[in-house]
Amino acid sequence: MGRACWFAAALLIVTVGISRAEEAAIAQIKKVTGQATILRSGERRPASVGDNLFVKDVIETGSEGTIGITFIDNTVFSTGPDSQIALDAFEFDSTNFRGSMLADMRRGTLAVVSGDVTRSSPGAMKVRTPTAVLGVRGTTFAVQVYGDH
Amino acid sequence: MQRSSIALACLILLAGCPRQALFVVLPSEEGAVGAITVDDGKTVTTLDQPYAAAEARAGASQPVEESRANIDITFRRAFAAQPILPQHFRLYFILGSDELTPQSAAAYHSVFDDIKRRPVYQVEVVGHTDTLGDARTNQTLSLARAAALRDRLVRNGIEADAISVAGRGKLDLIVPTADGVSEPRNRCVVITVR
Numbered sequence: 156m157g158r159a160c161w162f163a164a165a166l167l168i169v170t171v172g173i174s175r176a177e178e179a180a181i182a183q184i185k186k187v188t189g190q191a192t193i194l195r196s197g198e199r200r201p202a203s204v205g206d207n208l209f210v211k212d213v214i215e216t217g218s219e220g221t222i223g224i225t226f227i228d229n230t231v232f233s234t235g236p237d238s239q240i241a242l243d244a245f246e247f248d249s250t251n252f253r254g255s256m257l258a259d260m261r262r263g264t265l266a267v268v269s270g271d272v273t274r275s276s277p278g279a280m281k282v283r284t285p286t287a288v289l290g291v292r293g294t295t296f297a298v299q300v301y302g303d304h
Numbered sequence: 305m306q307r308s309s310i311a312l313a314c315l316i317l318l319a320g321c322p323r324q325a326l327f328v329v330l331p332s333e334e335g336a337v338g339a340i341t342v343d344d345g346k347t348v349t350t351l352d353q354p355y356a357a358a359e360a361r362a363g364a365s366q367p368v369e370e371s372r373a374n375i376d377i378t379f380r381r382a383f384a385a386q387p388i389l390p391q392h393f394r395l396y397f398i399l400g401s402d403e404l405t406p407q408s409a410a411a412y413h414s415v416f417d418d419i420k421r422r423p424v425y426q427v428e429v430v431g432h433t434d435t436l437g438d439a440r441t442n443q444t445l446s447l448a449r450a451a452a453l454r455d456r457l458v459r460n461g462i463e464a465d466a467i468s469v470a471g472r473g474k475l476d477l478i479v480p481t482a483d484g485v486s487e488p489r490n491r492c493v494v495i496t497v498r
Contacts, residue, residue, distance in 0.1 A: 183498075185387030185424060205424040221385035225498045227426075229390040235381035249428070250476075266330075266382040268389060269338065286324050286360040287344040294338030295330040296351075297379045301323060 180207035181245040182226040189236070190217030213241040216263065228254060230270030230280075237302065238263020243283075247272050256280045266297045318361050325360040326368075327351065328375055333389065390498035391418050394478070395453065397491045400436075402445070402452040405488075412456070418497050419462055426498050427462065429453050431471040434490035435483045439473055447471030449493050 184206040191202040194213035202214065202222055214222050216238045223233040228247040234240060239261040247254035254272045260282055273280050273293045280291040284300050327342050331354040339352035344365040349358045357370040376383075393415045395408040404412060419425050431446035431453075450469040458464045479489045 183424060183426060185422070186385055188385065221381050223385040223387040225387055225390060225426075229496065229498055231387060231389060233382050233385035233387070235379065235385065238382075250470075250472075264379050264382040266379055266386060268332065268386070270390070273338075284325050284360070286363050287327075287342045287365050289327065290341040290343065292339040292341075292352075294332035296338070296340050297328045297330060297375070297382065299326040299378055301325065 179209070180227070181210055181242065181247075182208040182224045182230075182232075184208065184222060184224050186221070186223035186233070188221045189219035191215070191220040191222045192217075208242060210242060210245050213239060215239045226256070226270055226272075228252075228256075228270040228272040230256065230272060231268040232258070233266045235264035238265065240265060245272075254279060257283065259283045260298055260300050261285070262300050262302045264297065264299045266295075267291070268295050269293050318364065318366075321361040323359050323361055324363070325365075326357060326370065326378065327359070327365070328357045328370060328379075329354060330375075331355075388422055390496060393418070393495040393497070394492050395495065396488060397449055397493075399486065399488075399491065400445070402448040412453075415495055415497065416457065416460055416462070419457070422497070425462075425466055427457065427467045428496040429467060429469045430494045431469070432476065432478055432490055432492050432494065433474050434487040435474045435477070435481055435485050437474075439475070443471055443473035445471075446473045449491075453493050453495070 184202055184204055187202055187204055192199050192215040193202045194215060208224060216222055216234055216236050218236050220236055221234060225231050241259040243259050244257040252271045252274045254275050256272050269280060269291050273291055277292060278290055282289040282298060284298060329340055329351045331337060337354055339350060342349040342358045342365045344363060349365050349367055351358055355372060357368050358365050359368040395411060396405045397403060398405055419427060429450040431450035433442040433446045450471055454467045454469050457467060477490050478492060479487055481487050
């Protein structure tokens with residue numbers, strides 16, 4: 156009996172731990188026009204205003220599509236048409252502003268207003284492109300990556 | 305002399321390669337200019353002025369002059385897709401209470417209006433106190449302040465699921481003071497709307 160209880164308690168902790176990690180949204184879609192898609196675990200689904208985004212999601216726009224998202228650290232991304240950006244890594248603790256972010260910009264255009272994660276340390280926010288890695292110290296910038304890489 | 309000729313020849317050759325990427329720093333709304341570094345594995349280019357730009361050709365990055373007209377055209381759709389930016393508010397409370405000061409009771413409406421203008425929203429409310437009294441009382445009070453504000457927003461029609469509350473007690477002071485100090489600016493909630 157005692158052993159079963161311990162086992163159940165341990166299992167509960169493990170399960171809750173896993174589901175929490177899986178459920179933690181890192182950003183929310185705030186604005187969408189035209190064809191806009193979320194790629195998640197190999198599946199494509201239409202992106203809609205209000206959708207939550209998670210680590211490893213990829214946002215993608217068609218020839219007339221755009222997407223605007225806000226992360227939980229208040230970083231803001233907005234993409235123009237024909238863009239693909241993977242949210243490779245994101246960690247943020249709002250009580251002490253510690254965290255890190257890595258976005259993989261594969262093609263298209265992206266405008267960024269950086270958020271609290273850049274307060275963590277100088278190298279906390281990175282944007283990878285096919286030719287270079289951007290280190291973000293703060294505020295507003297834009298990146299264009301030409302297609303066919 | 306010879307070396308610089310070779311370097312010049314390389315630059316001319318590189319300029320003939322198609323552009324692979326463009327990186328631009330923009331002026332921010334708060335006026336503060338940030339900086340980005342562009343690391344292509346060989347060189348690191350720092351961009352720290354408004355409209356400073358770099359481009360990549362043949363895998364190599366270098367600074368480039370990019371006209372504002374070109375920047376506006378290139379990123380027009382991306383700029384237009386930008387959501388309403390996150391906003392921060394502070395509302396202040398009466399000593400030892402979860403009731404807003406008269407001034408902040410009026411300012412509450414600007415918080416409410418800011419939430420309502422967004423198609424979707426998330427609201428974070430974090431309560432604080434000054435350093436009068438013990439830690440436990442202040443922890444309870446800071447959370448009560450955040451909860452009181454949440455309840456008011458919910459009564460006015462804001463979705464409860466979209467609001468998170470937290471209390472920091474007297475451990476995370478807005479204005480640093482010694483212990484046991486009455487400081488009106490520390491009796492507040494910080495509200496982030498995004």
